[in-house]
Amino acid sequence: MTSDRPYHHGDLRAAVLAAAVDAIAESGPAGIRLRDLARRAGVSHAAPAYHFGDKAGLLTALAAEGFALLADDLQRTGEQTGSFHEVGVAYVRFAIGHPAHFAVMFQPDLYHPDDPGLLAARARADSALSSGIDALSDRQAGPDPGVAGTAAWSLVHGFATLWLTGALPGTSGARSGDDPEAVARAVVDLLFRA
């Protein structure tokens, strides 16, 4: 069985990560199989283990990539708009635009939660979100800025999660044509309408 494909893939690490994103989009993070990802990338079944160690290592890399992308999005949005409303909407936009990453990021039992690269990426995302919240608290007459930040994060995170799960009536119901970003904006506005 002499294949004509080269012995070295070129960028197998990225290819496996991309294949994982596809596989998760199809059947969720639980249905992911290392051997299937290897098949998709056109390599032997044990090749992914070289780059990620084990299955949890792969998902760790995926989660870290997700936190890094989220941090970039939030930071850029914060700098461009200076509005926490828009940072919140950007959070939802990221979740819906990268559902596979988002699903893995907030299931620490799937990966190695102490991985340094992951912790660094998550710290960046936390920082970008916090700075948006701080800017908000300045204008906000709330009693406790910590509570306001927790509320804001909970709101956008919950909305994104419920939307992705298909639990919201609008997702598969009568208002299925709704733009999630528009609904998210309305929801965020409601929280800070004072």
Add this chain to the structure above:
Amino acid sequence: MTSDRPYHHGDLRAAVLAAAVDAIAESGPAGIRLRDLARRAGVSHAAPAYHFGDKAGLLTALAAEGFALLADDLQRTGEQTGSFHEVGVAYVRFAIGHPAHFAVMFQPDLYHPDDPGLLAARARADSALSSGIDALSDRQAGPDPGVAGTAAWSLVHGFATLWLTGALPGTSGARSGDDPEAVARAVVDLLFRA
């Protein structure tokens, strides 16, 4: 190896469900193994399959049980207090009190989402939550009652999810001694303070 335990377990279905709750609390829904649950219940490795068909069937039953418990909690709280604030807090209290159920309930890729029993239980929970939201909208001057309901649900769901994930600063940070229910109440109050 003649065991002295009886051939019939008595209530294996409930025992397996209880073992699943324990196992999920230990290592998450992804780490659950049918053979391990059988060992915990003291039966042969294939016994659980008789009651649940397959692994997804077991998690379907667990999710249905969770939705039923949630519906009971929300309905009781709504009737006793008549306050949506308290219904929201009850939502959070359920999630933190039944983390294993909650984790499975909102991961439809783990179970059979079309199961009739599951759909019925979820419909009951949706109804209990909606009635609380309707009562809220009457007093609320919001533009769209649908938006207010989505916001409220998103808020409590997001808070519960983030708290269980350990993502909130208060969970493992300096304010780790905080009572989640008290924080939830403050967060819900913030949304509807007008």
Add this chain to the structure above:
DNA sequence: GACGGAATCTTTACACTGACTAGATTCCGC
């Protein structure tokens, strides 16, 4: 241009899992 170590991938092997099947045991209505 050639050498040699490092990086990358394949092959082989093994324990474990979920699922299926046939058979054993017990329960329960009549």
Add this chain to the structure above:
DNA sequence: GCGGAATCTAGTCAGTGTAAAGATTCCGTC
């Protein structure tokens, strides 16, 4: 107490994750 139904066991199989050892290629250095 008879007989079908319900419940559980035992055996089997394909598929999975992981580890170890070997094969192939890359790349800095001479």
